[in-house]
Structure formats: C-alpha cells, structure tokens
Amino acid sequence: MFRGTTIIAVKKGERVALAGDGQVTSANNTVLKHRARKVRRLYEGQIIAGYAGTVADALTLCEKLEVNLESYQGNLARAAVELAKEWRTDRVLRRLEAMLLAASKETLLLISGTGEVIEPDDAIAAVGSGGPYALAAAKALARNSELEPREIVHQALLIASEICIYTNEHIIVEEL
Numbered sequence: 001m002f003r004g005t006t007i008i009a010v011k012k013g014e015r016v017a018l019a020g021d022g023q024v025t026s027a028n029n030t031v032l033k034h035r036a037r038k039v040r041r042l043y044e045g046q047i048i049a050g051y052a053g054t055v056a057d058a059l060t061l062c063e064k065l066e067v068n069l070e071s072y073q074g075n076l077a078r079a080a081v082e083l084a085k086e087w088r089t090d091r092v093l094r095r096l097e098a099m100l101l102a103a104s105k106e107t108l109l110l111i112s113g114t115g116e117v118i119e120p121d122d123a124i125a126a127v128g129s130g131g132p133y134a135l136a137a138a139k140a141l142a143r144n145s146e147l148e149p150r151e152i153v154h155q156a157l158l159i160a161s162e163i164c165i166y167t168n169e170h171i172i173v174e175e176l
Contacts, residue, residue, distance in 0.1 A: 004025035005052045008101075008153045010152045011123035014176075016048070019153035024036045047069060047102060048176060053097045054098055076102060076106070077119075080102060085115070101126075129166035133159065137159040137160065154173055158171070
C-alpha cells in the first residue's frame, strides 16, 4: 500500500491551476520516489487532472475520465458524473483507492469512488495526505492576496510540505 501525496487546485475566473507534489511513500514510511508526476493534461490539453491514492488505480481512473471526456466532447461535469457512476457500481472499479481533482476553464471538480462529484463553493479543492494543509494555505492566500492561481497552488504545496511528512517540495503545476 502506497500513501502520501498532495494535490491542490485553485480557480479564479477562467484561470485555473492544479499542482501536485512528487513524493511516493510506501506503507513502512519509506520514500520510494521524490519526483513522481501526479498531474496530467487530458482531452487535448483542455482539462487538467491530479490524483491521490494508489498510483495504478489513479491512472486507471484518469484513463476512464479521458474516455468519458471524448464521449461527451470535453464536457467535464458530464464526464465526471459518468465516471463516478461507473466507479461506484462496477465490481472492479469500486475497489480502486484514489481520488481525482479535475478542472477546465469553466469547472473545478473533486471526484471520488463513493459517487461524489463536488464543485467547491470557493473554487479551491485539495486531496491527499497533505490536502487539508494545502487547502488551508490556499484559502488564506486566495482571500488575502492578489496572487494568481499558479502561485497560490505552488505556495500552498510548499507550506503543506513543511507540515506533512508525505508531501515534498518537488512540485509540478499545470495551468489553463
């Protein structure tokens, strides 16, 4: 069992940034990798997604989301709902242990295997071991600064890396 990652997304107007740290940690609290890439561009670069959880499971879900995005011509909300329905009802998929954040210029969504597709009220969302720390930092930065989404997610992950032992400072940011 692998644990540990932090994914954070911030949307302001039509600008959205999603970032993830690079740490992969084993169950015995050993760092296995420092520079994993947990943030991806999907649907011809129009959607960005990040995942937390078991890597193979998360990649499977990203692939399923990509297929749904193709089916619904890039409509992220529709593709996410279909993914959540399939994830929850399929015998194999419902055993997958991961969470996704996905964003387009219009929408930011948290997608889980228990059927949730949540659009956060304040357009800020985080998942993973360091998610609560990054979320708190991003909310404070968004409310009390004029920083752009890219800088907010980067700073929020740096703050989380100072607190969460499963989060490191090797950060990848994707922006739309």
